[in-house]
Amino acid sequence: MSSVDMSVNIAGIRLKNPVMTASGTFGFGEEYGEYYDLNRLGAVVVKGLTLRPRKGNPPPRTCETPAGMLNSVGLQNPGVDFFLEKELPRLLDRGACVIANISGASVDEYCLMMEKLSKSGVAAVELNLSCPNVKEGGIAFGLKPDLVYEVTRRVKECGQKPVIVKLSPNVTDIVEIALAAAEGGGDAVSLINTLLAMDIDVWSRRPVLGNTYGGLSGPAVKPVALRMVHQVAGAVDIPVIGMGGILDWYDAVQFILAGAKAVAVGTANFVNPLAPVEIIEGIERYLVKQGFTSVEDMVGALV
Amino acid sequence: MSSVDMSVNIAGIRLKNPVMTASGTFGFGEEYGEYYDLNRLGAVVVKGLTLRPRKGNPPPRTCETPAGMLNSVGLQNPGVDFFLEKELPRLLDRGACVIANISGASVDEYCLMMEKLSKSGVAAVELNLSCPNVKEGGIAFGLKPDLVYEVTRRVKECGQKPVIVKLSPNVTDIVEIALAAAEGGGDAVSLINTLLAMDIDVWSRRPVLGNTYGGLSGPAVKPVALRMVHQVAGAVDIPVIGMGGILDWYDAVQFILAGAKAVAVGTANFVNPLAPVEIIEGIERYLVKQGFTSVEDMVGALV
Amino acid sequence: MKEPKVLQVIENKPIAAGIYSLELYHHALCEEVLPGQFFHIKCGGDKFPLLRRPISLSYTKREKGAVVLIYRVQGQGTEFLSSRRPGDSLDVLGPLGSGFEVNRQYERVAIVGGGIGIAPLVELAGIYGDRAAVFAGYRDETFLLKELQERSADVRAATEDGSFGYGGFVTDLLLQYLKEQRTDMVFACGPKPMLKTVAKICRENSVGCQVSLEERMACGVGACLGCSCAVNERDGSLQYKRVCKDGPVFRAEEVCWDE
Amino acid sequence: MKEPKVLQVIENKPIAAGIYSLELYHHALCEEVLPGQFFHIKCGGDKFPLLRRPISLSYTKREKGAVVLIYRVQGQGTEFLSSRRPGDSLDVLGPLGSGFEVNRQYERVAIVGGGIGIAPLVELAGIYGDRAAVFAGYRDETFLLKELQERSADVRAATEDGSFGYGGFVTDLLLQYLKEQRTDMVFACGPKPMLKTVAKICRENSVGCQVSLEERMACGVGACLGCSCAVNERDGSLQYKRVCKDGPVFRAEEVCWDE
């Protein structure tokens, strides 16, 4: 079947195919690495890292919603040093192309993490800007274009790795934010992160999540994600990585047609651990059927 | 069963119960009025009106998405004059409490409509601010706090009817917008309108909607709507009308617990024409079971 | 007052590849429903699929008090339908829509169906009986031919692959027929390109034509304005009408075919 | 490599009001699974319900190569489960989680289950046999008593409404027992308040205790960090562990009961 070229060039790195995992839904690859070889993936985007280890939010941290789920994990992670020492070597040994996802409480924290990661074997760094910026009184970096510009520019100065800026969908104008990321020197943008949401149990009369609010992901958000990817891909010159509710190859192809050069699979892992590899195969079949010779030809190919 | 007081006071009007229909999902009450007496509802919010008749967007105008739907009706309506002459008298004859939903392309258009409606039997006017403001270069009124403030203030000056400001969820900070509505003199806020979204058919490689983008509604958006209602109810002093994905009484109760004094039923009408009346009954049963004596006691009653 | 009806499945069986015949029991409905009307059916659980699916009446079985719906399995909704077994029930709105305008004075009518669009024409064929020439176009496998032949002596089939009847488009047969036979009205249902050709043929041969259109629907009752199709107004302007309420049957002249 | 398994339903029948016994066929699984482990089951179509549902092993039937799961119908997912018929298949991940730490040297253990929490303890009861005193607490209707009695001679039931056995909480029975009988380990599963009481009783009587916890899960395999429970670290700090991977069985001492 491999008469089609599945590889894509993103932010200066060549991925063997356009399918990655979405940060936070794949841990450090250990669990799902028991289901298939991690080197079959375009890239593994690891759990969001912070400068120091974080405990995360109180339980319950997940709940199901119509065609979606909420999570309020709260960036529980062992910290970037532990990652570099223990997790990354294991991932690289398995031949995975690894992208580190980082969250900082200040621009300096982002820079410090970039410096550390620069000296490692990660292929790229993804900036999660949904984290509250402590210096700006708690507003998330990703919600203001000038903050997005600033953090991107500064991080680019601190290291050599390609930078993917991950956009929050909780904004009035996603294009403005994406443009700021591009202007700041971002090598690619990825979207969408989760939509801020909530669920309530009417019998206990309490929010279901221990943290009250959480992030909505899964098929429910796909139409919003597709729209944002379509808008952003039409506005920026850097590559777009699309995600949000991709369960199967059909969904993935929709994102690529909307203009995404690569896609990330998140919540779907929880439903079907084999989802990413099945999606790779499905995209390939679609390309053959539709007469495309490479996946890059299909990017943004709406008629 | 009626040992509980189901009535609520919103924007100076007394509704016999907290359940209304969501604008645009109920036409002018003619169709669903064949399924039950319209005077059983707290209020009927009619299809969005504009100053002049509008044809609306090219088809297809709807499509189904996971636990939701898109619509791009594009405000097709016969205009406010036709409404006042033909539709409103019919509705009032049936004993319905009628709320007019209006959209303008400029502040003046909103005012003109308010003037006309002021002299009529409508109980209140709901401002749909998702319409692009032609004078502001096409940006929707509802996306900027200063525009929301301005249009609310001006409309309040133009007529005596209570004003409900309907908020778009496609914003970074819904609280800021709600506060602007309150400051402008709005008597209540209603939320959420639809999330801007898109669907793509991978075989035709075309957007499914004739208009490319449309509004996402239905259960898929409920967690986002609940979060916004909870945020807004915690921040403004005027009543909040909650909507977005309410299919049954459970969903409605969630919104009331989150702080909504009334709820609106939209997409659910399409699934089950009897949804609004079944929801009224279900809320009443819940109140009795939980030992509340009135629905107003339950508003915001999270523990 | 109207209400959603809970109908019992009497029978639900495949009649061709991917095409099912669904028989539902409801005496009153069976008396009330008109050819060209449709039902709006909840196809699945609570929230997924969310919206109802429109399926036309194919024909009634008055002696049994049953309505028969013929549907093609297309996606989630019709997939669910096909899993229903006798004794199961379905939540149905309808009959909805305007139906065909039936004039019993017509001496000769032509009925033209393409693919699954043949299904909504069977009841109509029964009304006109031998006064109707029925044209049924298929890609390859035929279905409903027996039901049509029971209603009209003049049933002509076309298959695109030539495996049965005339090899080619059913509209070729219609064109031929209209040239030879004075006809009072043409009734058509099928894919849009076919309907467009039928409309053109009728216009050129000065025969009245009614077409049954499809559009994606939400409410099915006229409340949401989601199922619009463009029609030409007398004043030359374009207007959107509701397929579910103003249609699904429209006069071919009013339909704006280039939208 | 691991993979999702497609398991055939052998039997699926109610054993009490709203409680079902589901027998699934899988020879290898039956050899592999440990008491306290669970399966993560796709309960429904593609997108709704979306997430899998965790259900523990209740017991194995090695001669048939079957695993038996006992579940209470709670919502959409378990509702779907209860509609599965013999011959249907289920998409299952597992066995997952750590299971109970089984020490075959123990001379006397107590096994304490509350409500549906009795189900995950049946296989364990089989391992300790007559060395186990089994305490089964119910609100009213009893279930699984026969299965427990087949495994241990000492099964004591409590009902909150007093309709069967001891009238009151099952933890009263445990307390009584621990006072009279030297016990090496207590294994418990049930609602959190019950587990908290069991933990307290064990601490006060200096008996080791393992509890099986529940938490809302997404992945079920340890990747999402969604199912955390708070545990006390040696240094006195609080840490979140994954119920699905680090548990569901935890030592009672490490669980932070006040969270």
Ligand SMILES: Cc1cc2nc3c(=O)[nH]c(=O)nc-3n(C[C@H](O)[C@H](O)[C@H](O)COP(=O)(O)OP(=O)(O)OC[C@H]3O[C@@H](n4cnc5c(N)ncnc54)[C@H](O)[C@@H]3O)c2cc1C
């Ligand atoms: C008035 C009317 C009468 C119809 N009568 C029949 C009939 O008698 N027999 C039959 O087989 N089909 C009929 N159809 C088409 C039928 O409604 C669709 O095939 C069906 O809705 C597909 O649903 P699905 O979930 O299986 O497919 P999906 O493709 O999964 O549907 C996704 C969405 O698209 C909509 N949709 C998909 N195809 C169509 C279509 N062709 N027309 C309208 N909406 C569509 C669905 O309603 C749904 O909202 C009719 C359509 C209309 C509008």
Ligand SMILES: Cc1cc2nc3c(=O)[nH]c(=O)nc-3n(C[C@H](O)[C@H](O)[C@H](O)COP(=O)(O)OP(=O)(O)OC[C@H]3O[C@@H](n4cnc5c(N)ncnc54)[C@H](O)[C@@H]3O)c2cc1C
């Ligand atoms: C490790 C583990 C083992 C379990 N073993 C059993 C068992 O052997 N028998 C049994 O009857 N039940 C067991 N449960 C509980 C069972 O998972 C829930 O009852 C079930 O998920 C409810 O799903 P639902 O769709 O029917 O209910 P809903 O209430 O509609 O579920 C909504 C969401 O909440 C989650 N949820 C609801 N209740 C629970 C719960 N108690 N624990 C965790 N998540 C929950 C569901 O997984 C789902 O994501 C176990 C739970 C865990 C964590």
Ligand SMILES: Cc1cc2nc3c(=O)[nH]c(=O)nc-3n(C[C@H](O)[C@H](O)[C@H](O)COP(=O)(O)O)c2cc1C
């Ligand atoms: C449990 C969970 C944890 C997540 N953690 C992170 C994270 O640490 N960093 C991040 O950038 N995004 C995180 N996300 C967001 C996902 O990477 C992704 O953007 C989002 O879930 C949308 O994709 P999906 O619908 O395919 O899941 C998380 C999502 C989930 C469901």
Ligand SMILES: Cc1cc2nc3c(=O)[nH]c(=O)nc-3n(C[C@H](O)[C@H](O)[C@H](O)COP(=O)(O)O)c2cc1C
């Ligand atoms: C078909 C359709 C048409 C709508 N038209 C309008 C409108 O004219 N004016 C308006 O303010 N909101 C309109 N809405 C938004 C609804 O009033 C409501 O805010 C939204 O659908 C969320 O509620 P729901 O999920 O219950 O449908 C429309 C929604 C739908 C689905």
Ligand code: FES
């Ligand atoms: S489907 Fe709602 S108006 Fe036709």
Ligand code: FES
């Ligand atoms: S459910 Fe994902 S880590 Fe436990």
